[in-house]
Amino acid sequence: MNKHEIAGATDDSSGGMSKAQYKAARKDIAHQYETDRSACKAMIGNARDVCIEEAKGRERIAEAELKTDYSPSEKHRHELRTARIEVAHAVAKETCDSLSGNARDICRNEAKGAYLAAKGEAELGEQSAIGVAARDDAAAVRRDAV
Numbered sequence: 505m506n507k508h509e510i511a512g513a514t515d516d517s518s519g520g521m522s523k524a525q526y527k528a529a530r531k532d533i534a535h536q537y538e539t540d541r542s543a544c545k546a547m548i549g550n551a552r553d554v555c556i557e558e559a560k561g562r563e564r565i566a567e568a569e570l571k572t573d574y575s576p577s578e579k580h581r582h583e584l585r586t587a588r589i590e591v592a593h594a595v596a597k598e599t600c601d602s603l604s605g606n607a608r609d610i611c612r613n614e615a616k617g618a619y620l621a622a623k624g625e626a627e628l629g630e631q632s633a634i635g636v637a638a639r640d641d642a643a644a645v646r647r648d649a650v
Contacts, residue, residue, distance in 0.1 A: 526574045533570065537563040550602040557598040561591030585626045593619035 521529075537559060544555035568584040593615060600611035 521574045526570065529570050530567070533563060533566045536566070550598070553601065554595065554598045557595050561595055564591055582626075582630065586623075589619065589622045589626060592622070 540559035540562060541556065544552050544559060547555050564587050565584070568580070568587040572580040572584050596615035596618065597612060600608050600615060603611050
């Protein structure tokens with residue numbers, strides 16, 4: 505590898521994906537969403553609503569994954585985790601709408617419980633990662649001071 509290739513490799517802040525590739529991937533995501541959404545037209549009732557919610561969710565997760573691949577950062581990884589949790593909750597809630605009465609209430613409560621548990625686990629994981637990083641930084645400072 506010559507010095508120009510090395511300089512180019514270190515200057516690449518996009519995580520290995522060019523801006524043109526990023527834009528093309530966004531277009532692919534939008535096209536896939538339209539295809540998925542069109543497939544829902546053949547359905548009726550709550551099945552159609554669930555299908556639409558799933559299509560929206562796949563699009564949202566794909567966009568979050570693309571952002572994470574294009575520009576890896578803790579913020580984008582957090583957005584991806586959050587998108588997955590919120591999409592699962594939205595689909596679960598929509599699925600509950602096919603039920604009625606007490607069964608629907610129970611289903612919605614279970615969906616909300618799963619959502620809150622997943623969100624809590626994600627936040628705890630982030631706090632743990634922050635705590636580990638802070639502990640490592642403090643240890644480095646102590647080593648440097650000695």
